Amino acid sequence: MYEAMRDLYHLDPHGGPSPRAMFDRFVAWGPYRRPLVEPVP
Template sequence: MCRTARDDRATTPRRPHLPLRPLWLCRVCAGPWPCPVARLGLRREYAHDRIALSIYLCTVLHDAAADLYRLNPHDGPDPAALYVRFLGWAALPEP
């Protein structure tokens, strides 16, 4: 008897790794956004316009800093850590 297994991965749409605001965690994997999957997606989306990627990331960095500070004004977010998280990876050459 021959059974054909259906590969659900091919037909199931993948959920985008978007930020959950104001926590700035990934909605799918719960890691700090942009998570590795989101970074790959952003690199792919902005492959031909790295300047636009930097501008977008500066915008979300600004929003994240404001949101995270509002959540915890006494121990506000570390600016250097936010830079590395949101912009530092984008400046590196692609692997």
């Protein structure tokens, strides 16, 4: 994600997607995973 953001900025510094859009594209689409072991209260 960081490499893509850097490359996009160099290619088009004024018209690239927002950091939030980049996060959604690279990270937020993945499924949420619960921990293998539940924490003890």
